[in-house]
Amino acid sequence: MQKQHILITGGSGLIGKCLTEELLKQGYTVSHLSRGEGKDSRVKTYQWNVDRGQIDENCLSGVDTIVHLAGAGIADKRWTKKRKKILIDSRTQSIALLYDLIKRKPNLVKNIISASATGYYSNRGDELLTEDSTPAKDFLGYCCTVWEQAVDAGKELNLRIVKLRTGVVLSRRGGALPPLALPVKFGVGTALGSGKQWIPWIHIQDAVDMYLHVLENNAIQGVFNMVAPNPVTNKQLTKAVAKQLRRPYWLPNVPAFILRALLGxxxxxxxASTKVSADKIESTGFTFKYPLLADTLKQLYGK
Structure with missing residues (x-):
């Protein structure tokens, strides 16, 4: 059976790179939409410029599914008014540009699988959050809400829509783990704030596998949390990294007021404390390879 042709936006990011590798390994055809030139000869790269509303119209040729990962990095820079606009526009205008093209070239693309984020729920203490929980009334909640609404506009084009609310993806190749592990390696790892805030984490392999799972199961649609089934607190995560790296964990927590002064x-x-349920994706038959944090860190860092 002919494998699908997948177009990925944001293909140079952590999940985008790993997903591209896995799709190619499994015999899919993969192309990217990017602002720059592609570096992988196995992947055809089409150009777009979201700010200018420019897109190579050939990017949809033969494409069955678009995996939409594009968006400016949430934690890359301080949230000035200008930065907040970039964070929202990079997500909403990019998918709008794709939908505008799909309207002009109908009957090609069948599925949109889009990233979202557990920032949708933001800071909720010990509340167990499901896909039916309300969005937070802060910037993160608002950003994710308008992002998902922009993606849902594809329903009018008779597309199957899946949105994956991504948690903290653990990988040695990028994301949150390397900066968290760096002070631990030097023996100065410590929890942030109270340390009691819940971290909705997931192993990079499970994140990639989840994209494949929803890609290959046409009955799946709607929104799903992309998190492991066993959330941990910030303190538990830092301690687990220290244990895996055989480093001491002894310093007091970094007070929240210092972090607010540094990061705004x-x-x-x-x-934020975000305790997120993985029940809904598991109910579709998805099985996590790394449901436990200790096993995840062992796999990522070796013995």
């Missing part, structure tokens, strides 16, 4: 409103990224 963006401190919510590390101080």
């Amino acid at each position: 409103e963006m401190s919510k990224v590390v101080l």
